[in-house]
Amino acid sequence: MQAKIWNYSVWIQETNPQKIKEKFDELLNKSGFDVLDIMEYYFKPYGYTCIWLLGESHCAVHTFPEHQKSYIELSSCNLEFYKNFLELTEKL
Numbered sequence: 702m703q704a705k706i707w708n709y710s711v712w713i714q715e716t717n718p719q720k721i722k723e724k725f726d727e728l729l730n731k732s733g734f735d736v737l738d739i740m741e742y743y744f745k746p747y748g749y750t751c752i753w754l755l756g757e758s759h760c761a762v763h764t765f766p767e768h769q770k771s772y773i774e775l776s777s778c779n780l781e782f783y784k785n786f787l788e789l790t791e792k793l
Contacts, residue, residue: 705778705780706758706776706777706778707776707777707778707780707783708775708776708777709773709774709775709777709783709786709787709790710772710773710774710775711772711773711790712770712771712772712773713770713771713773713793714769714770714771715771716749716764716765716766716769716770716771718741718743718749718751718764721749721751721762721764721771722739722741722751722762724793725751725753725760725762725773726739726753728786728789728790729753729755729760729786731785731789732782732783732785732786733779733781733782733785734753734755734756734757734760734777734779734782734786735755735756735757736753736754736755736756737754737755737756738753738754739751739752739753739754740752740754747764747766747767748763748764748765748766749762749763749764750762750763755777757777757778757779758775758776758777758778759775759776760773760774760775760776761773761774762774773790
């Protein structure tokens, strides 16, 4: 394996934590990533952060409900899984 990281980031309109977690669990698994762990934090009065620890790096979501958007970031050392993820997220 080469020492290379591919990065992808995008803003989406969804801010519902449950919908985001379900959707990105599905996308990461369909892409081929090995999900090792998931960590979530709910901010008061609102806001949500979720981080997926992947065997191939990580994915993070940060919601900004006061602005009706969320920031998604994926870092991956596996080009095949990364490309799969990009293809699946084009349909969002």
